[in-house]
Amino acid sequence: MRHVRCPSWRNVSHTGAAQRVLIFWAAGVLLGLTLLVAWSCKTTRTGSIPYQRVGSPVEISNAEGSPVRPEPMIRVRIRRQTTEVKLSGRGPWLVAVAGARTGELMSGPVRIQASNGSIRLTDARGRVRGFAEGVEVYAGPVIHAGDAPGKELVAVGRTRYPGTLRLHPRPEVDPNTFDVVNVVEIERYVPGVISKELYPHWDRATFEAQAVAARTFALIRRESARRSGRWYDVDDSQQSQVYGGITGQRIALRAAADTRGVVLARDGRLTEAYYSSTCGGEPALPEEVWPAEGVVTQARLTTTKTEPAPRREVLCQTAPLFRWEVARRVGTLSKRFAAWGRARNHKLARLGRLHSIKPIAKAHSGRKLSFEVTDTQGRTARLTAEQLRAACNFPTPGLPSISHMARLHSGDVTVDVGRRVVRFSGHGSGHGVGLCQYCAQAMAQRGDDWRSILEAFYPKTQLMRIY
Ligand SMILES: [Zn+2]
Structure with a gap:
């Protein structure tokens, strides 16, 4: 339990009526404050963690997905070869060697840098925690064994992300750079993609079809990344699919929930679910x-x-x-x-x-x-x-952008x-393969549902729910 120091009573020698009123009033305020602090301790996610100075270990119960997680985790690279990022918010943030059983708490905001191939974190009080060269670092909230999965949040700069972070040094490119990877449940990732890929006034069926395509696309990339030993599955840019972290867009959240776990498959295996903005009426394979x-x-x-x-x-x-x-x-x-x-x-x-x-x-x-x-x-x-x-x-350097x-x-x-x-x-715009977002929207406006839209763009595939 975090200890909250309660103010103690002082001797009161004058007991006039006015003073008594003042004392009772002050006592009431203090009692209220104490209850408020006690309540906030109970309700914050870190309330049952003892206050830790940098350097003392905290057990990690479940940092990045264990068998209790109901759905696959996806690793999204949100910064590429960066020199510095700020883990915003007061935290406390848990930092640890990725995959380790214990870590340490740091009070936020935490400045993250790389130096000579190793990750360095500086907390709000200027205390520094360094890691060994080339070591990948976990950074995120403290997660307890009893916590419901899928509630974690991290803030990098001004963007809030669901899930946790991995900091991956890139000494092979530049010893002072690192990649930031957001590790997140796929169902929390999908709304962050489709809210960026489509216009908010578009039809629900378009969002639902896009949710299935985006989910399948990410899971295929996840398979290939794990086969090749890559430290991330997808980028957050058009190189993979655009992702903006947490979204409050209801149509995106509902479309992901309506199609939860549904992917495009062929012969029982995930199949490539390419999509692009505008086929221009001329699609291709x-x-x-x-x-x-x-x-x-x-x-x-x-x-x-x-x-x-x-x-x-x-x-x-x-x-x-x-x-x-x-x-x-x-x-x-x-x-x-x-x-x-x-x-x-x-x-x-x-x-x-x-x-x-x-x-x-x-x-x-x-x-x-x-x-x-x-x-x-x-x-x-x-x-x-x-x-x-x-x-x-x-x-091209030397030529106009x-x-x-x-x-x-x-x-x-x-x-x-x-x-x-x-x-x-x-x-058109884009490669023209698979789903065309504008054609899909036109179909949705005609009254086609997401299943019919997907069938039109991905012939000979089946829809499968995989979790
Ligand atoms: Zn089209």
Whole structure:
């Protein structure tokens, strides 16, 4: 029990009426304060932990998921190669070697840094706790054996996250940097994704379909991360799926709860649940958009599995990026291509000033899948549509940065290379594989439920509840 020092009575020598009133009044206030402090001790999560100075051990009953947890935990990288973060709030925060049975309490806010490959934490009183080089550190609230699972919260800077944190030093990149990984139950993670991925006024069925896709996507990444020994499962950016920590958005919370534990499966196993913003009416299959390493096909691919394009073209029309145009300077784009080629060790690095960019393969839907780039000397290089998009948007030192609207939103483009300007006419935003968020919303508005939406975007898959 945390000890609360109670103020004691002093001798009272004057007992006049006014003093007696004052004394009784003061006694009442003190009694009230004492009860308030005692109550707050009982109700805070750390109330039954003895006050600990830095350095004295506290037992960890259940830091990151044990068999009692009803659902899988997901590890989300929320900071990449950072030099410092602040664990906000007064805490006390529990810090420990990840996986250890005991840890220590630190009063917050706690400043977290890395130094020579090891994690260093500084508490509100300036006391420092350092860990050995390369050691991964747990940071979060104290969890007791009797606590209901799934209630933990941490605050990093101004963002609150469900779950706990792991601090992973990155000495192989820079000894003064580390990654911050949020370890959280998947059902608390999903609302934090779908609230960022969709507009709050969109239909419930769209949110529910997106919840299943996001859950499946994360669990697939979790499987591959654990196979390869990676210290996190997903990023919190568009590289995986966008995640903003705790959300109070009711439609997102309800959609996750309505579809709890439901995933997309094929032959009893999790299946890839890709999704993107706007297919532009021209969807594609994963193997078309991401062909096997180094293979850029020239032959027109036959894709009988995708649904007929005209329907998608109608559904997708309300998307702001259904059709778009972007112009770039030939000289700058040629240099950007070369820089991307060097970074990726791709043949594009050998090309000079651009002469033409022509499609060489299309999907059944009409989506462009690959291109041949030719320079003014007649040298050529082939790229997939996704590589073309990456090369056009490649951040290159010495070249102007690209604004959001000037980006190539998808690789499904028709290109006109002029003498000074390259004009792109594009369809959609994103890779166009799997669920299209705008098409899904159009289906929901028509009255389709989340099961029908998922069936349309992921043919030959089954919905399975796995916990
Ligand atoms: Zn679409």
